[in-house]
Amino acid sequence: MRKIYILIFPSLIISLFCQVKTEVKTGQTTVEEVIKYEGPKARIAVARFDVKAPKATWEMGNGIRDMLIDALFKTGKFIVIEKDAIKDLEEEFKFAETGWSKKELEKGTFEVADIVVVGALTAFEPHAEGTGGGGFVIPTPFGVGIAVKKEEAYIQAVIRLIDVRTRRIINSTTVEGKASKSKVGIAGGAGIGGVILGGGFEKYKNTPTGEAVMIMINNAVNEISRLVPESYYRYGSKETEKKYKNEPDAFRGIKWTTYSTQIPNLKLIKEEGNFKEYLKTDDNMQIGKAKLEKITYRFYKDQFESVLVETKGKANFENLKTVTLERFGEGEKIDENEYLWEGQITTIYLKFQQGEEKGILKMVSEEMKKKIEADTGF
Numbered sequence: 001m002r003k004i005y006i007l008i009f010p011s012l013i014i015s016l017f018c019q020v021k022t023e024v025k026t027g028q029t030t031v032e033e034v035i036k037y038e039g040p041k042a043r044i045a046v047a048r049f050d051v052k053a054p055k056a057t058w059e060m061g062n063g064i065r066d067m068l069i070d071a072l073f074k075t076g077k078f079i080v081i082e083k084d085a086i087k088d089l090e091e092e093f094k095f096a097e098t099g100w101s102k103k104e105l106e107k108g109t110f111e112v113a114d115i116v117v118v119g120a121l122t123a124f125e126p127h128a129e130g131t132g133g134g135g136f137v138i139p140t141p142f143g144v145g146i147a148v149k150k151e152e153a154y155i156q157a158v159i160r161l162i163d164v165r166t167r168r169i170i171n172s173t174t175v176e177g178k179a180s181k182s183k184v185g186i187a188g189g190a191g192i193g194g195v196i197l198g199g200g201f202e203k204y205k206n207t208p209t210g211e212a213v214m215i216m217i218n219n220a221v222n223e224i225s226r227l228v229p230e231s232y233y234r235y236g237s238k239e240t241e242k243k244y245k246n247e248p249d250a251f252r253g254i255k256w257t258t259y260s261t262q263i264p265n266l267k268l269i270k271e272e273g274n275f276k277e278y279l280k281t282d283d284n285m286q287i288g289k290a291k292l293e294k295i296t297y298r299f300y301k302d303q304f305e306s307v308l309v310e311t312k313g314k315a316n317f318e319n320l321k322t323v324t325l326e327r328f329g330e331g332e333k334i335d336e337n338e339y340l341w342e343g344q345i346t347t348i349y350l351k352f353q354q355g356e357e358k359g360i361l362k363m364v365s366e367e368m369k370k371k372i373e374a375d376t377g378f
Contacts, residue, residue: 041077042114042228043079043113046080047083047117050119050121051120053124056124060124064119064217067214067217068117068217068220068221071221115170117160118159120158124154125155126209127207151180152179153177153179154177154212155216159174170229173227175223176216176219177213177214177215177216178215179208179215243331244341245329247328247346249345251297252283254304255304256303256304256367258304260276260299265281265282266280275298275305276302278297278298279295279296280297288319288320291316292311295310300372305369305372306362311358311361314352321352321359324361337352338351347366348362349361
């Protein structure tokens with residue numbers, strides 16, 4: 001019988017060691033799976049991550065932010081705007097103004113994010129191991145037990161997406177990462193050394209805690225990609241920029257949805273139900289080389305909804321067409337005298353009406369269009 005025990009004991013240990021594995025909780029898509037993305041991009045910035053988990057440190061909030069910035073950038077789906085280095089960039093501009101460089105840096109070139117990601121680290125349970133409640137001991141005939149220890153780690157964060165222009169919260173979600181691993185040791189002996197816990201994420205490399213952190217970052221990227229509305233993905237795609245570039249959210253600085261009472265020098269020329277049309281008495285009646293006949297500002301429930309620009313004669317229309325194509329891309333050419341730019345924010349329509357010898361350029365807010373459709377049913 002003693003010989004039988006000697007044969008079983010090593011095989012049992014080998015069997016248990018072979019079952020060492022890590023269990024992870026992930027989303028459906030990994031960062032690696034979307035890294036080859038070539039479609040339109042959204043402009044995004046990542047702000048602070050508050051630390052509210054008792055076992056976490058403030059350095060971990062900064063670490064999550066840095067890892068999330070890196071992960072978002074690597075997806076290819078986002079133009080990530082830097083926030084923390086603004087002072088350093090300002091110093092470069094000031095240095096260029098001293099005359100030591102051959103050319104001063106051009107001002108007004110900074111891009112602005114459309115969405116800012118803010119968040120909070122709300123739960124952090126670093127991996128812990130033990131042979132008590134967290135594991136069990138398999139007895140052997142030699143009086144030495146085989147201890148199976150289990151390491152588990154958990155991390156959770158709340159993320160909010162905020163529209164920069166309106167300060168409205170677009171979406172909010174909770175993301176988490178969880179990892180566990182079983183380890184085998186000899187109870188009563190030296191055992192297999194556990195992982196030493198440290199104060200920063202870099203110390204959790206190759207541990208369930210490190211695995212849980214990376215899982216959460218991956219899940220955060222997937223959730224952000226999913227929750228950012230399609231209308232914000234409007235930059236960077238070569239095909240998109242060729243067809244429609246510089247999609248506006250305003251006309252001559254007046255943003256869509258602005259209330260008529262906020263715009264000076266408006267003159268009411270027509271009112272029909274919830275719709276009102278105005279002229280602006282101080283308007284510049286020229287775009288590029290095109291001389292304009294009329295600019296009509298249209299409002300729905302007193303919010304700026306669309307603008308109609310009118311020209312007279314084919315020559316003026318050609319000048320208007322030239323500057324419009326240069327500004328917004330080639331669009332969809334319906335025929336020689338008719339073009340369409342369909343966007344997520346603004347749709348633009350350009351046409352020359354042969355019989356009237358009149359050119360028109362109409363720009364319509366998509367947000368206001370949806371509001372009208374919701375109110376009227378068509």
